[in-house]
Amino acid sequence: MAGRAHAHGYRTAGTVFSPGLPPVRLVSVADINHDLARETARRYGFERGDSSWEAVVKADDIDVVSVVVANDLHREIVAALATAGKHVLCEKPLAPTSDDARAMLEATEAAGIVARVGFTFRRTPGIGAVREEVRSGRLGRPLHIGAQYWTDYGCDPRAPMSWRYRGGPGSGALADLGSHLTDVAEFLLGPVEAVIGAQLTTVIGERPKPLGHVVGHGHAEVSDEREPVGNDDWASLSVRFTGGATGDLSVSRIAYGHPNTLRFEVFCERGAAAFDVSQAGEFHLATSEAPGFRRVIVGVDHPYVSGGLAMDATGIGTGHNDSFVYQARAFLDEVAGRDELPRNASFADGLHNLLVEEAAVRATESNTPTPVHS
Template identity: 35%
Template sequence: MKQLGVGLIGTGYMGKCHALAWNAVKTVFGDVERPRLVHLAEANAELAAARGAEFGFEKATADWRALIADPEVDVVSVTTPNQFHAEMAIAALQAGKHVWCEKPMAPSYVDAERMLEAARASGKVAVLGYNYIQNPVMRHIKVLVGEGAIGKVNHIRVEMDEDFMADPEGFFYWKSALAGGYGALDDFAVHPLSLLWFLFGHVEAVVTDMVKPYPDRPLQQGGRKAVENHDGANVLMRLAGGISGVLMVNRAAWGRKGRIALQIFGSKGSITYDQERMNEFDLYQAEGRGTEQGYRKILAAPAHAPYDRFIPAPGHGLGFNDLKIIECRELLRAIAGEPSSTVSFADGLRIEKSVHAMAKAFHERGWVTVDD
């Protein structure tokens, strides 16, 4: 596979995460050409130049369209706020670039559809940044479920909680605005939905309640502004194969930092997992004498590929940025035409459709089918 020229739009938390992945993917996996960090774009020239030097990019600009027009750029990472994803991703695809866009696709479902249309028309690879599915532990949970280690799965509970919106006196910013979408559902719930899709397939029907813990927030310039979306949601779900599910999400959960608590119940056992302890899971199998039955803690180890590419010993642990490196390697597989584990724009649109069905169910106060 030829060396790819990389363009990066946005250099905040996720922009730096992408830059780390592009810089590290050759070192970790060894079986790919080292990507060439060609062009970086930020909101102003001074910040772009500073981040370009820090991240190792050859060129920097305050004009993201100039980056997309650069003939030396083959693939574009889009890591800007959600409301800019559609315009930037579509422009990159129309310019003949592959796209690695952070989740969610876009606050507007129509814009998400346009993104998929552009991807299909371009013939280029377009994937979304759902790196939690890349966890070697999550991959092994999928293997266990597929092997029937806990029998036929009948119920799933998943909770996602963080506290970055927990302070009622935290300033109003774009995540509390309508431009930020539905709030916890599309900014947030898409991550556990990606895990459900990865393990079991898409959601088929939902009924929803959404909540605003705080009706307004202070503005930096003074005064207060009404919060325009919801920081929490509770969803009852039906998944393929008759599996029942519960999804609970909360961006205002004091004390929770990166929690995705997943419980999978089957006819012969159960599996539990928590993203805050992402290098382990617990397995219960209803076999043998009842006097010795109990959960077994499984620690991530070299046997859980590709953990072995990072660390040669069990129990030492991977981190969030490591999952992004794995995701970057899967993107390179997709670009090379090889089988890969990524969330395509097509699968991402189905996740978006689930989110919009949840919002519709809240407003209609009843069950809503997620149509294919």
């Protein structure tokens, strides 16, 4: 699922923004499910499909790699790629634990490669525009953010067990969705310094074991044997930012009626801004001069509209798939020594994101405010 989005991003990266990106050769898609690897390679114009990540590490004709696999595999694969001198774009969350993330950061810094994390919502025009409003000071001092990332991919208890449902507290909805939502909140308001309170809930306690490969959130033929779910379906946390603002963040993988709903409201001293990912190219704004929310469409003065779309005109609209294209372009630009777009999140950002998640888990266990350790 996300792997196809990365493949599409690399295939399309050279068609957006200004000319000058060196030619990109699409070499390999690797997956343990070799049929899936070969079909994805064929669909997106890659030369071959490999059946192991080790083949990519050993390949002399590959310089840049996206790591889009189960979280607990990230450390081993990224370390091997770094040793081989390959530049890495790793999906979020960066690793299962902050210790793993710290080791990955050290390995990539020692190798001198470009290493980035896939927080794609940073590339959404509406979110970028809200950030500009908040950071400009026009709305006054930020006070609070209320944000949700609700999905329903785990609603069906008959959906097969996969890596997403294994692992301890915090490795479920908090890691999968909360990593995105926390990054968006910090992208807008700066670093989280403490988790004031948190709650993790598992609703569906067991799932059937699949008889074959599970792709993305899809269903698969299952056996009669069931396996306990080891992590959270719902997660909620209250946070405090270093600038003094507070936030309430909620994520779920079992929210009926919400296939993919990320939305937030930011309240400041002299105004507020609201965003919903279903209208990714716009936001709503309320100010002391014009009470009540009004719709603001992100126009061609925004870089992800001007040059970022085949028809780059105000009101055409963007979607989450476009964010993967912009992410791939920024990554390739950086590898090529160009600086056209803002850089993707760093491994240090990915480590901090995990430290916030771990503080949320500790807050759940202790029922007390918990600082985010450095």
